[in-house]
Amino acid sequence: MINQSSAEAVYLEIGSRDIEDVTTCSDVDMKSANKDGRFVRKDGTPYPLPEVARS
Incomplete structure (x- = not known):
């Protein structure tokens, strides 16, 4: 997550961190399995x- 605004951002994450959990982001067609961390x-x-992560 990158805050590209000049305002302070607040991020709240809720979850169990269970190794079998899968995170889905349906609005951007993305998911990630906690066990391998790949998106x-x-x-x-x-x-x-993202370009920022490649450099």
């Missing part, structure tokens, strides 16, 4: 890294 699309193809 993929619903069809399993890798989700591209």
Whole structure:
């Protein structure tokens, strides 16, 4: 998460951190399994890294 505004941001995460949990973000077709930490699309193809993470 990157706050690109000049305002302070607050982030609240709720979850059990169970190794079998899967996080889904339906609005951007992304999911992640906690056991491997990879982000993929619903069809399993890798989700591209943001430009900031590549440099």
